[in-house]
Structure formats: structure tokens, C-alpha cells
Amino acid sequence: MSKVLDIHGSKPNEEGVTEVGHEPTTADRLYVPAIAAGLKTTIRHFFKNLIGKEKYTQTIQYPDQKVEYPERFRGMHRLVPREDGTSRCVACYMCQTACPARCIHIVAGESEDPSIEKYPVVFEIDELRCVVCGLCVEACPCDAIRMDTGYHPKPVYSREDADFGKADLLKNFGRHETEGSRRTARPPATAAGTGRVDRSSGDGGAGGATGGY
């Protein structure tokens, strides 16, 4: 018989059945021992939470205290800029195809730079539809879209406001970047001007070296 069921010291009978619980004994009818046992537990909790070093209470008082998100936390999307500030995106539709929520909308245009075939005229993400799966980041061949901002999509007043466009997404930056360092931060080495990530340079995985998705 399992120990969990054996809560009152009952033993299994001949048929192997353990009866849980029992008729109240004299001690049970007196209530006092049971009350004392209960008080022992509540008083232990009370004093440990009041003055103890290690408390039972695990509450995080949200607006005042915030949880440190893990390094690979998938937050708000961002478009990674090139050194000139334009998006690294080459409008290949890989992310739009990969997206299970169909929240990415891209309209491609022809790039003036002959080394880059296409660029996104429109790049919109409907953050209300997004299921935060990170497949767009995995799919991107150019490391142009990342989810390493470290914060959630901001609350909005209307559904339209939740469609974040290219300009909005380019403004976001990674949690380890700052406003000042972002413009000068060199993007990972790309292969022959295509914007494609040169994986051999150690830009490990879809998220890039600086922080996860």
C-alpha cells in the first residue's frame, strides 16, 4: 500500500484494502491535542514569515518588484538595423511563411542597392495575434528579426495600435544594447552584402550572440 494513503497509520486488511481515516478516538474528541497541533503549524508559519530569514512567502509585489527574465526570454519583436539604419530584412517572406499565427505582413519592394535584391516596403506584426513562438526568428536567414528586447508588447488602446510597423520595430533595441551604443554596434559579419549571416563567424544560432530570441 502506498504511504500517501496511509495517513492515519491504518494497515491494509486481508483483502489488501487500506481504509483511510478512522472513527474519532478519545483524543480526537477532546479537540485540544488537534488544536495544539494546528496551532503549532500556523505559529511556525507566522513567525517564520514575520522574522525568519528564509520565509515561506514567495510573493513578488509586481509593480514594485519585477522578475528578472531569463536570458532567452522571447519578448517584443524588433528589426535589426544595418549600419546605415535601414532594416536588414530582405523581404524573403520566410518569417511570414513560418508564422503559425499569421501575424506578419510583408510587402516587398525592389532595393536600389544592387547587392540587396529586395527590401520590405511594409513590415507589420500584429502583436495581438502573435503567439510568441519565436519561429520567425528561427526562420530568418539574415538575423533581421529578433525577440531579444526583454519586454512585452506595450498595452494599446485599439486593435490597430497593436499593428507595429517597420519604423516602430526598428526603434526597438535589444536588452543588452542601449540607445547610444546601438547605432555604432556592428552587425554580425554578413556574407557578401546579401545580409545573410555568416554562421562561421560564431554568431551562434538564430538569436545571434547577443541574447537568445
Added chain:
Amino acid sequence: MEAYTPYLWDLGRIAFMFAICLGLAGPLTWAERRQSAMIQDRIGPNRAALTLFGREIRAFGLFHPIADVIKLITKEDTINIHADRFLYNVAPFIALFPALMTFAVVPFGPDITVGGEVHRLQVARMDAGILVVFAISSIAVFGVTLAGYASASKFALLGGLRASAQMISYEVTMGLSVLGLVLIFGTLEPSAMVVAQGELIGGWLPRWGVFVQPLSFIIFFTAAIAENKRIPFDMAEGESEIVGYFVEYSGMKFGMFFMAEYIEITVVAGLLTTLFFGGWQVPYLMDGVEFVNAAGTTIVGTGFHFPWGGQLYTGEWVGAGLRVGAFLFKLIFLCWLQLMLRWTLPRFRYDQVMTLGWRRLLPLSLANLVLTAAVVLLI
């Protein structure tokens, strides 16, 4: 001026009593919520804040009682159109007053001598002190029952009826459990009982009620919690089922029932302190004991006289201060214990409440009384 001095003393005593009763009621509502939070591994209310000089002061949520009172006072006072308006309005007062009155017989300090006159630190000193407690506390049942009756609500009526049955049942037990102490100390007067509890049994154990009548203490404590209609005896309230006799009340009228409950906690703690925990007595702090000071002269006065031989002279004033402090400490400890019990125990069923009252505690208290009477007679 001379002629008014006794009245000033009376006013001072009454003010001190009200300060204890009302001053503890607010913090007790806070303590109840914070303490239950601590017991249940939560944080509890802590966000009521006061901003002073640009700094936000939260004081562990101590402003919550103030916020609550402001809320209750400014709330709409609704009255059911079928309600009996007079009884409906008077019921909260009838519920609140006995709670406040009972504390009058509780001594909160020893007699002190100021300018050759002896002053008592007790609002009312009556020979029938304990009987007055029971007489007044049985009025409280009227407030509750009237509230239930006048509300013109079935749930309120049910709550009021349950409360009256429960309070009357447990009053019997409560009175009988104290009789043992009355036999032992030979007085009904609380301050005389406290003085009698200053003696030592066998030279080391204070002669407190809890040591001479432990069973009586458990019965009285149980009955007192039942009188106060708190969990595990909250049949009259029954938040999870009928809400209770005050279900129709709103605003500060509800607040008065709520306040009465917390004042009753203080009163129960005061009575337990006086009857069972030696009132204002500090263990081994005694009056009229001989002390030998450094110069080798012997003085007679108030001071510690430890059973293991040590002596510490405190003088009358320090002694009195220590004793009032001891009374307040015991009072607050017993309030804390009552809150602790409330958040430890599950509720009884109504038939269990009645069974416990009439078939367990009443015979037990009668047996305790007979046994005590026999022992007192033989010794």
C-alpha cells in the same frame, strides 16, 4: 478644584479604558488581516500609504484601518424598506455598548497612592464584578437578534436566531467555568481576584487561574470565542452560507457590528488576563517585602523577590508601571492568540456547536465545579 479631583480620576480611568478598547479595535482589524496573511504565506494589505514631505509612508499597512473607516463612513447607508427602522438603527448600538461596558470591571493596574489617597486603576469596582460581566454580556445577544429581526431578511433572521441560541448556550458554560475560580479565590471582585493571584504555590509557581484551574481555562476560552461568534463558532455569521445578522447593514452601521467583534476580542482577552493570567501581576513582583539595601538597612516595599533567592527593589512607581505594562502585554498576547486560533481552526457545523456546548462543555464545567468545590472544602 479639590472637589473635582475624584471626577478627574474617574474620567482618566474611563479614558484609559476606552483607549484600550477602541485603540486596539482598529489595529486588530489590521492585525487580523496581516496575521492571516503571514499564516497563509501571503503578504497581506500593505498598500494604504500616506505621503508626507514627498515620501511615501506605508507603515506595514497600518493605514488600512483608517482607510476602512473613511470608506465605511462615506458609504451610502441603505435601509431595507420592509425593515423596522427604529430597531434596525438601534441594533448596532445595542451590540456595541455591552462590548465596551464589560471592560469596566477589568483592573488594568494595582492601586496606587497619590498624595496620601489610594486610587484604583479600574473603572468600576463592584463586589459583584464577575456577575456584572455576565449580566452585561448577555445584553449583547439583543443587538444581534434585533439586527436579524429588524432587517426583514430571511438570512439575517436566520443569523440572528442562530446567534441567540449559541450565545445563550455558551453563557451557561462560561458562568459555570468561572465559578471554580470564585470558589478558590473566595471573591467575585476582579481586582481582589488579581491580588489573590499574586501569591505563590509551593514558593515558585504563581497562583494564576490557569495553573489552579486549567480545565476551567480551556472551557472559558472556548465559550468566550463562541460568545464572540468567531470561527470556529461563526454560525451566526457564516460568511460562506448566510452572511449573517448584519447582511442588510451597510456603511458605518455594519462597521459598528464589526467594531463590536474586535472590542469583544479585547474584552475576552481582558477577562482571560484577569481571571486566568494574574491580571496585572508580574511573577515574583511583590508588595510589602523586606529588602536589604547596599547600606545594610532594611526597607519594606515593592520589588522582585525571586524564589531562587535574588532580590530587586523597584519601588511603588516602577512596580506599578511594570504591572500596567504586564497587563497590556498579556492583553495583546491573548488577542494575538485569539486571531491565531481563528485562522487555525475550521468551522463547526451548527449541530456540532450545540453538541459541544450542551453535551460536552456544560457537563465538563459542572464536573470541574463539583471537583473544585470538594477540594476547596477539604483543604
